[in-house]
Amino acid sequence: MGLKLYQIAVDAHDLKGLARFWRQVLDWKVVYEADDEVVIGSSETALPGIAFLPVPEPKTVKNRLHLDLTPDDQAAEVERLLALGARRADVGQGEDATWVVLADPEGNEFCVLRPKKTLLD
Template sequence: MALSLYQIAVDARDLRGLAHFWCQALDWKVLYDDPEEVVIGADGNAWPGMVFLPVPERKTVKNRLHLDLSPDDQEAEIERLLALGARRVDVGQGRDVTWVVLADPEGNEFCVLRPKTSLSA
């Protein structure tokens, strides 16, 4: 395939603060940092990464695109992410879903799924 996902761009008011949250959440590191962008990833050769770009306005509506995170232990990861600065949000997901919707410190929604089981027996 001639096309691959390189990075996910995220608008941010506090580039370094939001990059720091996601570095802690994903156990990634800052790969590049200047006033116009902060790039994070698992390492310089592992993509996709995330790039945080400056905007003056606050987020005002629900994201049209979000990340789904797959943990080993859903409850432990939710508690860890809340301690890092995430918060629970209701985007209309209902009570009987198997995922939990959180928002990062700037309000970007993401989901923490239940642990995935192997499809092979």
């Protein structure tokens, strides 16, 4: 196949602040920074990265695309993310959901799933 996912673009009101939040969430580093773009990634050559691009307006509606994160310990990671500035979000997931919906400091929803087994487990 001739295509690869290069990066995920995220509109940001506070571009550097939101990039810092996600860098801490994922334990990634800044791989590119300019006044109009900040890109984070696990390394300078690893794909995909996440690019934060400035917009003047704040987020106003539910995301149509979101990230799902899989932790080793769901409860511990949710607490860590809340301490970093995430907040709990209700998108209609119900009380029996096995995932936790959070929002980043600008309101972008993301999910923390239950731990996933790998093929090696």
